[in-house]
Amino acid sequence: MHGRPVRHPEDLDDLRRLFEQCRVADGHAPIGEHQYLDLIAGHPERSIGRIFAVENDLIAYLHLSHRPGDGWVLETAIHPDYRQPEVIRGVLQAAVELARAAGGGMIRVWVYHPTVAEMVEELGFHPERHLLQMRSPLPPRQTPTKPAGLRLANFRVETDEEDWIELNNRAFIGHPENGSWTRVMLAERIRQDWFDAEGLLMAWQGKDLAGFCWTKLHPGSLGEIYVIAVDPAFQRRSLGVWLTLEGLWYLAQHRKATTAMLYVDEANRLAVGMYERLGFELDHIDRSFVMVV
Numbered sequence: 001m002h003g004r005p006v007r008h009p010e011d012l013d014d015l016r017r018l019f020e021q022c023r024v025a026d027g028h029a030p031i032g033e034h035q036y037l038d039l040i041a042g043h044p045e046r047s048i049g050r051i052f053a054v055e056n057d058l059i060a061y062l063h064l065s066h067r068p069g070d071g072w073v074l075e076t077a078i079h080p081d082y083r084q085p086e087v088i089r090g091v092l093q094a095a096v097e098l099a100r101a102a103g104g105g106m107i108r109v110w111v112y113h114p115t116v117a118e119m120v121e122e123l124g125f126h127p128e129r130h131l132l133q134m135r136s137p138l139p140p141r142q143t144p145t146k147p148a149g150l151r152l153a154n155f156r157v158e159t160d161e162e163d164w165i166e167l168n169n170r171a172f173i174g175h176p177e178n179g180s181w182t183r184v185m186l187a188e189r190i191r192q193d194w195f196d197a198e199g200l201l202m203a204w205q206g207k208d209l210a211g212f213c214w215t216k217l218h219p220g221s222l223g224e225i226y227v228i229a230v231d232p233a234f235q236r237r238s239l240g241v242w243l244t245l246e247g248l249w250y251l252a253q254h255r256k257a258t259t260a261m262l263y264v265d266e267a268n269r270l271a272v273g274m275y276e277r278l279g280f281e282l283d284h285i286d287r288s289f290v291m292v293v
Contacts, residue, residue, distance in 0.1 A: 001090030003050030003062065011051060014058045015077075022077045026112055027284065028133065030077035031063055032177075033189075048098055052091060060087065062095045064107075070176060071106030071292075072099045076116070088119045096123065100293045108176065111287045125289035130266035134280035138223065138260050139252035141279055144245035147237050150210060152246060155200035161186055163209045164202075171229035178227065194218075199255065201246050203239060210234040213247035215255070223248075223257030240274060248278075 006015070022030040046067075052060040059082040065073045074095050078088060092109070099107050109125060111117045121127075146152065155164070165181050172178040189195055199215040211230035217223055225247050230239045251257040261283065264271050 001052055001087070001094055003052045003060075003091070003094055006049045006051055011058075015051070015061060018058050018061060018077050018079060021079060025080040028112070030112060031061075031075050032110070048102065050094060050098065052087075052094075054082075060091050062091050062098075064095055064099055064102075066102070067176075067180070071108065073176075074099075074107050074109040076109075078113075078116075083113065083115055085115065085119060088116055089123070092116075092119055092123055096291075096293055104293045106290055106292050108288050108290050111289060117287065117289075120289045123291070125291040127287065128290045129288045131286040131288070132264050132266050132272065133261060133283045133286065134264060134272075134275050135259055135261045135283045136248075136275075136278065136280040138248060138257050140245055140248040140260075142245055144242050144249065147239060147242060150203050150205050150239075153202050153204060154198045155202055155212075155214075157190060157197055160202060160209075164200075164212065167209050167212065167231050168227065168229050171231060178229075196255075199247075199250055201243065201250065203243060205234070211239045211243050213243040215247045215251050217251065217255045217257060218261075221256060221258040223251030223255055223260050225260065225262040228262075240271070241278070244275070244278060 006012075019030055046065060048064040048066075050062050051058055052062075058079070060076065060078045062074065062076045067073065074092075076088075076091055076095075078091060095109075096107065099105065107125075108128065109120055110131075111120060161183060165183065165186060168181050169179055194216055196215070196217070199217075201213045201215070202209060203211045209231065211234060212228070213225060214227040215223060216226040225244060228240065228243055228247065230243070248260050251260060260280075262275065262280070263286075264275060266272065266285070
């Protein structure tokens with residue numbers, strides 16, 4: 001199989017339909033938001049996109065994102081009617097060839113479908129991480145208790161960006177997805193229709209940002225704890241529990257969400273245990289595999 005580049009903007013409507021068909025079939029989006037926004041914005045220096053069609057029908061899309069020092073991240077969207085092994089294998093092989101032609105390195109692929117998992121292992125990828133999506137009904141069964149000396153405020157656009165980026169990157173240092181936010185990346189999120197400054201809750205001690213809880217509303221009354229972080233200097237004060245509950249109550253009371261969701265790495269047992277105590281249960285597992293080309 002040989003895909004072709006995305007030609008903006010005429011292919012975007014077809015891609016949105018493909019993504020929605022995958023979301024309905026699988027229960028979640030096939031392409032992560034970082035990758036999707038790169039596609040919309042058109043950043044060839046940090047991403048490669050290819051679409052695959054049978055006659056005039058779009059059947060698959062692959063997205064390779066390049067991260068200096070960390071290789072490539074591959075995600076795919078394959079139409080539910082075309083998830084035969086030969087189609088999946090062709091899309092994955094095309095991605096490997098594209099990454100190799102662009103200089104090679106490590107490829108990390110996120111897998112949301114068992115047939116894809118079989119194909120990536122057949123091609124020589126090795127299991128790496130398990131990312132849990134957990135869900136809980138809203139409103140939560142607990143109320144938040146504010147730690148002494150802290151105040152909660154809404155995010156202020158054009159004021160709080162640098163504080164947010166500094167804390168986020170310090171809290172997620174070394175994390176493959178969340179540890180390297182830039183002002184450009186944050187500005188891209190702020191421009192999205194879903195962005196809600198009041199739903200980005202900032203915890204301050206004096207002039208120091210101690211933590212934050214960023215919420216997001218999805219269609220169907222589904223609210224997400226989109227990103228949550230506590231400054232390492234403020235850990236062991238139960239800020240994570242407090243901020244999570246503040247975010248959940250905000251989603252329930254102000255955004256009328258009836259279900260909450262979040263992602264957490266399975267290896268982060270402290271966080272998983274905290275979310276379980278708050279009433280979250282496993283919904284599904286996304287798996288990543290890696291290979292060097």
